[in-house]
Amino acid sequence: RKEVEQDPGPFNVPEGATVAFNCTYSNSASQSFFWYRQDCRKEPKLLMSVYSSGNEDGRFTAQLNRASQYISLLIRDSKLSDSATYLCVVPYSGAGSYQLTFGKGTKLSVIP
């Protein structure tokens, strides 16, 4: 099984702080990567895709380091609404199909 490892968390940060999560993956052949967000007792939803060295969307920046096989997610100016669990997801191909390996997630709590 292809492995995806994430920071154990939880991360408790004050509003306005910058926080970063790391994720390492074992499948060196992976070409694209994803961060999903999962609110408590809800389904996961796509936050960001990373296809090259990185991607930025507002306060969120995802970076990819292929040589070291890790992905990071940076959240600037944290909001209370950012409180959630962040899942690192790595697709891998095998047997003619494409499947996803999910990390266990990192829980973020933004406190007032």
Add this chain to the structure above:
Amino acid sequence: NAGVTQTPKFQVLKTGQSMTLQCAQDMNHEYMSWYRQDPGMGLRLIHYSVGAGITDQGEVPNGYNVSRSTTEDFPLRLLSAAPSQTSVYFCASSQAGQGGYNEQFFGPGTRLTVL
């Protein structure tokens, strides 16, 4: 569009009972999959389908069956429920072509308890 819908939202079973978890999507996605999520574990793939009539096993298929007779529906059957199957089950769908590389749309989940 309703997206991905799952029924029921909650279910309690006794050991040995069978049941079917329903999943439907109205986005004409060819790729559909079932995951289970347990505390302290990432989502794990149970079964997936790349189109009507085509299914395959994922990482944890034992004790579960699936079928895909239409593009819209992808039910998951528990043959003889066991306490180890207590979990939250998510159905997901995505566009065709390299299914794992496209955005996965998840249903709201079914919370199953097996006594």
